[in-house]
Amino acid sequence: MGTRRKLFTWKDMYDTAGTEALFTSAMRDNCTFQYEHCPEYKQLLDGMGFHPSQLQTPEDLGKLPPIPTTYLKAHTLFSMDQKKLPIKATSSGTRGKKSEIGLDWGAVFSGASMILKVGRYFRFFSLTPHNYLVMGYEPHKSNKTAVAQTATGYTHMTPILHREYVLKYGPDGYYVDFDGIIKALDRFSRSKFPTRFMGFPAYTWFLMEKLKEQNLRFPLPKGSKIYLGGGWKQFYKEQVDKRDFYALAKDRFDIDESNVVESFGAVEHPIWYSDCNNHHFHVPVYSRVIIRDVNTLEPLPYGQIGLVNLLTPMVYACPLLSIMTDDLGILHEPGSCSCGVDSPWLEIIGRVGMVDIKTCAAGADDLRKGAAL
């Protein structure tokens, strides 16, 4: 497992060009382990006619059969004794389907050194106490999803003065509490310490719209930031032009565009992607992205749209080496962003499927399953 440690402690987190051989070796080591310890994964590779020893050059990474997240939602795959794993997490699955994954100690250490590296790189850590507006779920034992835990987790990057949640847990489950957030904003804007927003972009946008409607402005202290993560969830229809978002953040909170930070990640690919000054998700050394043709699943060149396949050797507990998401995206070539980072960057275009059209035939199938017919 030495190759993984070497990769996750690599000095320059965007040196993808300098880590190609190391990444491939780490993938081969991990793949060999999965092949030997997860019988179902071995069946999949055998069935697709692939053997871990075929991973020799970076080009070979495209030949490794990716496992769709939909597969992991239907079938749980583990390569280690689940009881001995330090962390288990589930994805925030739509329609009740969740994938269940675990992290081994090595993955936890790798993740920790990645978080330290990313946090330092983007100057997320600070000794200055902060107020927090978590635009996500208040922790509660009924909610085991990773997204609920990460939003709160991120509030530990600085000392915490006060934490206010938009999704509060009441007697009838979760409810949206904008009034509580507005009261907190009023207090925070008069504090001498900065404020950080954490969580779902959609709620932050709705909050700003509400403030605009009520003609309220809360200029926040210098150093305040908005962190966005967890996707737009069910509010994709409200997905706004990012320009409008930044303009409104400046207008309502006096937060500059450079202090609006978006992150991207998935339970099945626990790598922290954070956006650059141009709001692009550059690929860090811990991860590789392959965009695949929507018909043939063959890898596509830079600049073309296709299915997003994410690769990392981080986790040994489950075969998450090469995950096929249900996102459509584009990988832009190295050096095409003016922020100074040379690694390629990923642009997420949308989800597979016809947006929000559930057909009547499909509706019948849902009902049929619901009635257990």
Added chain:
Amino acid sequence: MIFYNGQRYDTKQQGELLDRLESELNEILTHGTPPLPRTIIDACESLATKALSGLFNEELAGLGFEVGPMAQRIEEAASIMRKESLEAKVLEELGPEYLASDIPSPASMSPAPRRVLTPPYDHGRTLTKQRVPLGVLFHIAAGNVDGLPAFSVMEGLLAGNINILKLPSADNGLSLRMLEELVKEAPELAPYVYVFDTPSDDLPAILRMAGFADGIVVWGGEGAVETIRKFAPPGVKLIEWGHKLSFAYVTEQGITDENLASLAHHIIETRQLLCSSCQTVFLDVDLSDDGMDNTPDSSPAMSKLVEFCERFLPILEDAVAKSTPLDIGSTAQVTLRLYTQTLEGHAGHFGRRIFRGRGCSITLCEEGSPELSPQFGNVLVKPLPRKRLLPALREKKSFLQTAGLLCGSDEREELSQLLFRAGIIRVTGPGSMSHTTALDAHDGEYPLIRYTRIVETRD
């Protein structure tokens, strides 16, 4: 965008409009005269003419239609909205007196015709009956047929109701535009039409709208259906359309190139998204006839199934080649699903054989019951011998809609009646499974009947 009593409002004003709606509805019900069928029929006729002259082309282009298919769609939709069609529909569903009742008698504010009956054994007393509108209909429309939300409201209007419509998110403005034009044609309809673009997860707003309604019309496929089933006010009339599965039934005599080409065209044209789209092709073949000596793959019945798949695949590919290419998101969805099934096959989770073609596929299944396919040109083929047809279909009786029959002419009547007894609502030829006319029943019932009620006056 919201369209409320003849005016457009911004989505943000939903709350304040809903605050006003109940008292306005009560006002209309107290003093308004329900619109006459004739008013709506004339307005629809003008709308059809406008549609044919290209009024909605911009909205249709926004939905991804190319010029050729767009013209065809408009022509089909217009044919259903034409005067002759709607007159025939009212005549068939409600009866001739509803067309004749265009001039309400001065004594009555209601156009509903009266029938005076003398019930037997009631001492010669009379019972007066009228078919009147339900009152307020709340339509929750699906996005799988463009313009369907507007048609649903037109039917509600034809039956004399006030209509609240929750648009599907995928509507792209077409239905709102159509209804706006309809109200322009007949401004007296304005108080009878309220269109909201509420997202399906805005439960509080949906429940408020449901609370105003005497009947809730739910078109299958919309995400709000489950919600409505769970939360609809108790006692409200729930009128559900859709949630149906359709299939083709093929006998040995029915396997002709012409039949298969028609079926393939239907599958590719509807992309298997409609309730009436063919999801499964049943073959009149009995796998249990195969002796124990045969291995499953070499048995005569299995060979017939394989032979059929191999013959049908290129025909399906041909239909794909002639159609408008699928959008990238749907293509990716299908590719991902087939790839997942391939992997599941390797791990022993999925035992079906997949025949892959360009832009389409056939999955061969060994058991025979109606099932949803992966859609978009990916059809299932299953064995279902005639003798097991009824029990197999009865298992899914509440979900059955259309059966496309590919058989000999001497078999047609017998098979049709068997399919009807099994719960099928419509039997068609291979290419016309999704063909619609103004006189079609919805899922075996007349909508105008369901959107009205009988009131009685006893002497």
